[in-house]
Amino acid sequence: MKKDKCPSYDQCKLLHAEDFIISAEHRQHYKSAFCTKSAAWDKCRRMQVGKKLHFCPDFVLPDSKLSTDEIIDTFDNL
Numbered sequence: 001m002k003k004d005k006c007p008s009y010d011q012c013k014l015l016h017a018e019d020f021i022i023s024a025e026h027r028q029h030y031k032s033a034f035c036t037k038s039a040a041w042d043k044c045r046r047m048q049v050g051k052k053l054h055f056c057p058d059f060v061l062p063d064s065k066l067s068t069d070e071i072i073d074t075f076d077n078l
């Protein structure tokens, strides 16, 4: 069966946390470009980082270019 949304859709803070760091317009953009676009969610940096680290810091956006090491370093220095 073809999925119509990212497996993390129902839990993802980017979509559901009211205090997330992005505007409503920005959120809608990501939702269309990644979260509900079949196959695109595998390219989402939040998805990739979540699979690898079992969590994803809020500063990581779907189109982030940060490496996993850079994300860990940034998180450690928050």
Ligand code: SF4
Binding pocket: 006, 007, 008, 009, 010, 012, 013, 014, 015, 030, 031, 034, 035, 040, 041, 044, 045, 046, 047, 062
């Ligand atoms: S932001 Fe990424 S991890 Fe979150 S629901 Fe959208 S595609 Fe999935």
